[in-house]
Amino acid sequence: MTRYPTPRTWLLGCVLGTAIAAAACDEKLSDFIGPSTPNLSPTFASIRNEIFETTETAGRPACTNCHTNVGRNPAAGLNLRSDPYTALVGVPSRNRAGATLIIPGSPEDSYVVRKLEGRDIAGARMPLNGPYLSPNQLAVLKRWIEIGAPNN
Amino acid sequence: MIASPARTLVLSLAMAAFMSGRAAATPQQSDPQAATPPPADPQAAQTAPSDRAVDPSQPDFTLIALPTTLRMPKFASAFRVTHRFNRPLGDGNFGDLVEDAFGLDGGAQIGLEYRFGIWSGTQVGIHRTNDRTIQFFLQHQVFRQGEKLPVTIDAIATAEGTNNFRDSYSPALGAVISRTLGRHGAFYVHPIWVNNTNPLPSELADDNDTFIVGLGARLRVRPSVYVLIEGAPRIGYEQDKPYVSFALEKRAGGHAFQVNFSNGFGTTMAQIARGGIDYDNWFLGFNISRKFF
Numbered sequence: 001m002t003r004y005p006t007p008r009t010w011l012l013g014c015v016l017g018t019a020i021a022a023a024a025c026d027e028k029l030s031d032f033i034g035p036s037t038p039n040l041s042p043t044f045a046s047i048r049n050e051i052f053e054t055t056e057t058a059g060r061p062a063c064t065n066c067h068t069n070v071g072r073n074p075a076a077g078l079n080l081r082s083d084p085y086t087a088l089v090g091v092p093s094r095n096r097a098g099a100t101l102i103i104p105g106s107p108e109d110s111y112v113v114r115k116l117e118g119r120d121i122a123g124a125r126m127p128l129n130g131p132y133l134s135p136n137q138l139a140v141l142k143r144w145i146e147i148g149a150p151n152n
Numbered sequence: 153m154i155a156s157p158a159r160t161l162v163l164s165l166a167m168a169a170f171m172s173g174r175a176a177a178t179p180q181q182s183d184p185q186a187a188t189p190p191p192a193d194p195q196a197a198q199t200a201p202s203d204r205a206v207d208p209s210q211p212d213f214t215l216i217a218l219p220t221t222l223r224m225p226k227f228a229s230a231f232r233v234t235h236r237f238n239r240p241l242g243d244g245n246f247g248d249l250v251e252d253a254f255g256l257d258g259g260a261q262i263g264l265e266y267r268f269g270i271w272s273g274t275q276v277g278i279h280r281t282n283d284r285t286i287q288f289f290l291q292h293q294v295f296r297q298g299e300k301l302p303v304t305i306d307a308i309a310t311a312e313g314t315n316n317f318r319d320s321y322s323p324a325l326g327a328v329i330s331r332t333l334g335r336h337g338a339f340y341v342h343p344i345w346v347n348n349t350n351p352l353p354s355e356l357a358d359d360n361d362t363f364i365v366g367l368g369a370r371l372r373v374r375p376s377v378y379v380l381i382e383g384a385p386r387i388g389y390e391q392d393k394p395y396v397s398f399a400l401e402k403r404a405g406g407h408a409f410q411v412n413f414s415n416g417f418g419t420t421m422a423q424i425a426r427g428g429i430d431y432d433n434w435f436l437g438f439n440i441s442r443k444f445f
Contacts, residue, residue, distance in 0.1 A: 012274070012292055013307065017325075026360060027320060029353040042355055143356040 033136050036060075040137060042144040043152045044085060051137065052080045060131045076123075085151045088112060096122045104149040107142035116141070203272055204228070204445055208372060209332040212408045212441055213267060213275075215368040215382045216397045217419045218342050221304040221330040223293055224269035228445035234263035234281075236417040240433040255436045261417040279312075279420055287312035287420040297332060304330045308344065310421045322348045322422035326364075335372065340382070342366030346425040350389045359389035362425035376403040380410070384424050392416065392427040399439075410439040 030038045036058050040050040052063040066075040069082065077094045078101075079087055093099040099111035107113050111121075116133050118125030125132065133141070144150075203225035210220045213230055224230070237255035252258060260282075267277030273293035280286045289310040297304040306328040314320040326344025333339070342364065349362040368382030380399040399412035414435055416428030 008271075009292065009294060009307075012290075026348055027351065027353040029355050032353050032356075139352065139356055 029140075033140060034134060036134075037137060040140050042140050042147065044144065044150065045152065047141060047144055048080075048084055051133070051141065052084055056131075058131060060133065061127050063127065066128070089149050089151075102145055102149055105146065107145040110145055113138070113142060113145070206403075207332075208335040208375075210330065210338045210370060211378070211403045212401075212443075214439070214441070215340060215370055215380050216399045216410065216412050216414070216439065217395075217424055218340065218366045218368050218382050218384070219289075219291060219306070219308060219328050220338070220340065220370070221293065221306045221328050223273045224267060224275035224291075225445055226269050226272045228443070229266065229268045230441060230443045230445075232263075232265040232267075232279075232439060232441040234261075234265070234419045234437065234439050236261045236414060236419070236435055236437040238417070238435065241413070241436060242433060260437075261419070263419045281419060281423070283314070284316050285312055285314050285420055285423070286317040287422075288317075289421075291328070294327075297330070302331060304332075306330075312420050312422055320348065320351060322346055322425075324421040324425075337369060337371035337378065340366065340368040340370075342368070342384070344421065344425075346421050349391070349422050349425045357389065362386050362388040362390070364425050366424070370401070377401070378403070380412075384427070386425060386427070389425075390427060393430045395424050395428040396431070397428075397437075401439075406443040406445075408439070408441045410441075412437045412439065 029041060033040050036056045037050040037054070040046055052067075055062045055065070064081050066072075067078045067080040068074055069079045074080075088102045089104065091101045093101055093111045095115075096111060099114075100109075101112050102110045115121050115123075115126045116138060118132075127133075203223045207222060210222050213220055213222050213224070214232065217234070237258060237260045239252055239255035239258040241249060241255065243249075249255075263279055263281040265277060265279040267275045267289075269275050273296075274291070276288070276290050278286065278288055287310050289308065291306050291308045293304065293306050295301050295303070295305040308324075308326055308328055310324040312322050312324075324344050324346040326342060329341045329343075331339050344364050344366065346362045346364065348360055350357045350360045354360045364384045364386040366382060366384045368380070370378050370380045373379050378401040380401055381397070383394060383396040385394050393415065395414070395416050395418055397412050397414035399410050401408055401410040403409075414428060414437055415431055415433060416423075417435065417437075418424040418426065418428070
């Protein structure tokens with residue numbers, strides 16, 4: 001016997017569709033990242049503000065504490081204070097021959113990521129003596145590089 | 153002795169009654185479930201025989217992890233426990249495997265499931281795994297295999313969340329399509345869309361949904377023994393390799409005992425969509441189910 005949809009079936013479908021629409025939630029980026037950098041997103045402006053220039057209450061120092069030309073010579077010759085995009089994207093590392101600081105589309109090969117993860121680097125992991133970026137904060141940085149490291 | 157017409161009639165009726173009694177008794181002896189008396193509700197009585205009787209082509213509500221189109225009778229229910237042991241069967245040599253009792257000594261992903269028939273052919277249920285994922289599901293039979301349609305089609309919707317249904321909600325919507333082969337088994341196709349399979353926020357991911365096309369079969373190799381296989385090829389977000397599993401199952405009355413081998417631990421829809429680990433690591437597991445009707 002073949003059955004055809006009854007009004008009850010369509011009603012059930014409507015209930016299901018509503019339930020699915022109500023339940024179709026995405027993860028919240030702010031929940032994923034955590035409270036220390038709640039506005040971090042995979043844009044350069046956000047990364048500059050939340051990571052490069054902000055010292056977290058948990059203790060992670062801002063990159064610009066050392067990588068600045070204000071009152072000192074930038075550490076490793078990397079100045080993230082005035083024009084960080086130009087200083088990072090496609091720029092060869094002074095620290096490791098053959099490495100490039102940020103390679104658009106290649107987060108794992110970008111030397112900045114390797115320095116922050118402490119993977120295949122010369123010198124110390126950054127930030128110097130920690131605390132380090134969390135894996136989820138790093139995921140945001142990697143995503144920005146993965147989508148082409150736009151100057152947005 | 154020449155039988156009189158009356159005596160012949162009495163003997164014929166007695167023989168017919170005996171034969172009909174035997175015919176009715178035969179399935180009861182082989183299938184205790186078939187001995188369930190019909191319900192008093194006349195409306196339920198019309199559908200009860202087909203829903204409550206054992207269907208040898210698809211005796212259970214799931215294959216290994218994917219659903220079947222077995223109809224749940226109204227107000228009936230079923231329970232299932234799933235185990236997927238965490239030890240890869242390929243680790244170490246055979247002696248190591250035996251020492252670990254084929255993985256039984258290690259941890260396992262355990263699932264408990266209960267489903268209930270709210271209408272004839274419509275069931276709701278809950279499945280919880282010990283990674284604190286809870287999945288609610290609803291399945292409704294839309295078309296039934298017959299002369300006009302060669303397949304049975306069920307609509308299925310699930311919604312699951314991690315951390316006891318507090319985080320990472322993954323709803324799914326799709327169909328279960330089956331084709332039974334007499335009493336010899338059944339083939340299944342499961343086109344199902346699963347939302348939010350990627351544990352990352354959408355800002356950090358290219359794909360957040362997965363469309364799986366589950367494929368499965370249960371073949372009856374002995375009167376109550378089945379060989380099962382299922383897999384879930386997919387498009388969209390792919391965390392690992394597509395899920396694949398195969399199993400051997402023994403039905404005993406209202407119980408089904410199944411030993412399975414899978415390349416992952418998934419038993420909920422989003423877990424299946426995320427996939428197995430790879431094709432080098434296989435894990436022992438088992439399912440036990442019980443129908444309460």
